[in-house]
Every structure is written in C-alpha cells, then in structure tokens.
C-alpha cells in the first residue's frame with residue numbers, strides 16, 4: 503500500500519515509517535493509503551529547510567515573487583479537476599463541492615498576486631528639519647500552518663498564499679485524514695518555480711504539532727480546526743513567544759423572520775446544512791424559526807430533503823457524499839437517538855435513508871422542536887443534522903445567537919432591510935449573512951469568528967492575513983540639506 507511522504511526542500515521526503523496513519527476512501531470505507539507520521543527529526547528537517555530558504559526568498563524582488571505566484575495561480579487553475587478529484591477521494595465530498603473548494607482557495611492566490619500593493623507602507627515627509635518617517639512591512643521568517651480535514655485544499659491556500667507572497671517560508675501540517683491535496687499543491691508550487699524549502703509539508707499527529715509549537719525557529723502559527731485544539735495551540739504557541747491565530751469550531755444559526763420568502767429560505771437551509779455533508783465550519787446547523795414561519799418552513803425543508811441524493815462523491819448525480827470516518831459517522835448518528843430521548847422530533851431520520859452499502863454514509867436529518875438545553879443544540883455535530891428551534895420573537899432569536907459559545911457565522915432571512923440592519927448591529931458573530939446562508943468572505947476581506955471560534959486577534963486571509971504574516975518597521979531618517987554640505991554638490995550654499 504502506498505505511503506504518503508512528507509515534502510521537504512522541494513522534494514518528497516520519506517522519513518521513518520514506523521508510525522503511520524490510515525487514509526480511507528470514505529465512499530467505500532477502504533483504506534487506500536498510509537500516511538507517514540513525522541518524528542521530531544522530520545519536523546526539524548522541514549523547519550531547517552524553511553530556515554535555509556528564508557533569506558533568499560525574502561530578498562527575492564516583489565516582481566519575481568509575483569511572477570511565481572501568477573504561475574502558481576495558472577497551474578492550480580489548470581489542474582483544478584485533478585486537485586478536486588484528490589479531495590473527493592480522501593474527503594468524500596461531491597465533485598461540485600470539491601471544485602468549489604478549489605475555486606475559493608484560488609481566490610486567495612489571486613489576492614496574494616497583489617502583494618506589491620498590499621505591502622505598501624506609509625510615508626511622512628519633513629516631520630522635522632530634514633527628517634522623514636516611513637513604515638515598511640517585513641516577513642516574519644518561518645511560519646507554520648496546521649489545517650483541518652474538511653477543506654484539505656482550500657485552508658492550506660488560505661494560509662500559504664499570503665504567507666509566501668509576503669516573503670515568509672512555510673511548514674504546513676495538514677490533516678492526517680486527507681493529506682494528499684497538500685502534497686499535490688506542494689508539487690504544483692515547485693513546478694511554478696517556488697524555490698525549494700519555501701513551502702514544506704510534514705504529515706503527522708500531536709507529536710508534529712507540539713514540535714512546531716515549541717520549535718524556536720517558528721515565528722508564527724496559523725491554525726484551523728476544532729475549538730479545544732485551537733485553544734491548546736493558541737495557549738501553547740503564545741506561551742512559546744509565537745504569533746498565533748487559531749480558528750476553532752462553530753455552531754451557526756440561520757434566523758428566519760416571518761416575512762421571509764419560504765422557498766428561498768428552505769433552499770438556503772438545504773445547501774448550507776448539507777453541503778459537504780455538514781462538515782463545514784460555516785455550515786448552518788440551527789434554523790431559528792421566528793413566529794408563524796415555523797410550520798411552513800419545516801415542511802418546505804423536509805420536502806426538499808426527501809429529494810436529496812446521497813452517494814459517492816464521484817457519482818455525478820450525488821448531491822452529498824459520505825462523512826470522513828466511520829467513527830465520526832457513528833458519533834453524528836448518535837445525536838439523533840439522543841435528540842429523540844431529550845424530546846425533540848426527528849422529522850427526517852438520516853439513519854433510515856437508502857444509502858450505498860459500504861462507506862461512511864449517513865442520510866440527511868432534520869430535528870424539530872429543539873431547545874437550547876439539548877445536546878443536539880449545544881454541541882458542534884459537524885455532520886448532516888439540521889436542528890430547528892422555534893421562537894416567538896426576534897429578540898429571542900438574537901439571544902440564542904449571542905448566548906452561543908461560538909461566534910463564527912450567522913444569517914438572517916427577511917424581506918425587511920431595517921430588520922436585517924438591526925440584526926447585523928445586534929449579533930455577536932464574526933461573519934453575518936443577509937439572505938446569504940454561508941457568508942464566507944471573498945478573499946479581499948478576512949475570515950474569522952468571534953468567541954470560541956477564534957483565538958487571537960487577526961482573522962485569516964485577506965488584509966488580516968497579510969498583517970498576520972508581516973511585522974511593521976518604522977524608519978525615522980534624517981538627511982541634512984545638501985545646501986549645508988561641506989562638499990560642493992552644486993546647490994546654493996547657505997553656510
């Protein structure tokens with residue numbers, strides 16, 4: 503069976519293979535590869551390679567860096583079908599979702615192609631006689647990215663595009679569950695002319711992460727994953743003196759007001775809850791139905807759910823694929839039994855759906871009359887389970903969103919602009935959709951939640967991404983007026 507290798511100094515690096523993890527095709531349930539888990543020496547080798555590459559890359563002119571980034575953009579764009587197929591094979595999401603992921607990642611490379619503009623500083627002339635002050639932004643050095651399983655191509659692109667463009671060198675530790683997309687991207691970067699050592703990939707588990715967090719040569723860590731690990735990475739990394747941004751989990755609410763167009767809201771709920779089998783940190787997992795909208799909305803969502811096709815990501819007719827592992831599928835299914843025990847009504851039960859015989863499949867589920875004390879409401883389930891909470895008034899809906907320990911995304915559906923504007927003012931969440939269920943910002947804004955959805959003070963990608971991967975330097979310079987020079991430079995002398 504193939505063992506997926508690390509990528510260090512511009513080439514595959516086998517490293518020891520005594521510790522490996524399984525990589526599955528979630529659509530069949532079969533193990534398709536093993537991935538080598540880095541030991542300390544392998545992590546150190548990747549960091550050393552990035553350290554060696556840093557001075558040269560940092561000194562590479564902006565125009566040359568941009569030239570390379572444009573080539574990366576062209577290659578990823580040209581090879582998007584292959585990259586999407588790799589994502590589908592190891593993650594399980596359907597082709598359309600995988601292609602969407604690649605497209606959203608590419609946006610970040612396109613944004614990073616504008617790095618000359620993004621790195622421009624400020625200049626104040628003649629703050630005192632002959633004195634000017636200006637600011638410049640410089641790269642940090644070697645930076646680490648630690649990424650989750652659910653977007654194995656896009657989240658690495660969120661991180662490395664701006665990091666590399668700004669002149670840093672990178673060690674990426676992708677999820678061990680679907681590691682091949684990161685290696686494919688590393689190959690494309692090398693082909694595009696990114697010098698060896700500028701982008702490295704180490705596979706592994708906690709051992710590799712802990713080493714990156716402790717390594718004295720790592721200047722910054724950009725983490726995306728679940729809240730408990732995000733908190734750990736933030737605390738450990740900052741205690742070691744590193745700059746850290748750690749994006750965590752979520753529980754996103756979609757508030758539907760009584761005036762909303764039911765069909766539009768139901769379509770939105772379906773795509774936002776069940777796209778990528780609900781394994782998205784911006785998935786809608788709770789619909790908050792306000793007042794009279796409850797019954798017709800639940801009926802419209804249910805009717806659409808009954809038509810959803812679940813199948814392998816390679817099946818052109820499938821709209822939703824399997825979950826990432828057997829254990830995760832069983833954990834998600836467990837919430838349905840618990841919801842029933844706690845008194846909720848399972849309107850559509852994914853456990854009873856007609857499903858392919860093998861693989862980590864679960865059908866879509868809708869659970870109505872959920873209350874805030876139930877586990878199906880409180881926990882991040884990260885699967886195709888949509889809960890409906892019914893409330894009487896707008897204020898109760900906002901309280902639910904604001905009382906959540908998470909604050910990633912939220913959305914409101916209404917035809918009333920004033921209500922939408924009020925919601926945007928009231929809610930405590932980092933990303934808000936108005937008649938948009940999954941408000942992932944475009945690459946020239948930044949992505950990030952509030953509360954337990956983000957540790958650190960920079961959001962990821964966009965302007966915050968460039969700020970995170972650079973530090974500012976302010977120069978105060980004095981040059982005497984040439985008229986006072988002892989050497990005659992041809993200026994009228996004042997001495």
Ligand code: NAD
Pocket residue numbers: 648649650651652653675676677678706707708711712726727728729731732749750751752782783882884910951955
């Ligand atoms: P995860 O936290 O289990 O893993 C993320 C990374 O941390 C992986 O590279 C993994 O190998 C590593 N890791 C896991 N356990 C560790 C430990 N004990 N010590 C050190 N490192 C460890 O997350 P996941 O299951 O891969 O991804 C799903 C989670 O990520 C969900 O909670 C989802 O909401 C979240 N997520 C958040 C965002 C966001 O932008 N906020 C985006 C995508 C996913």
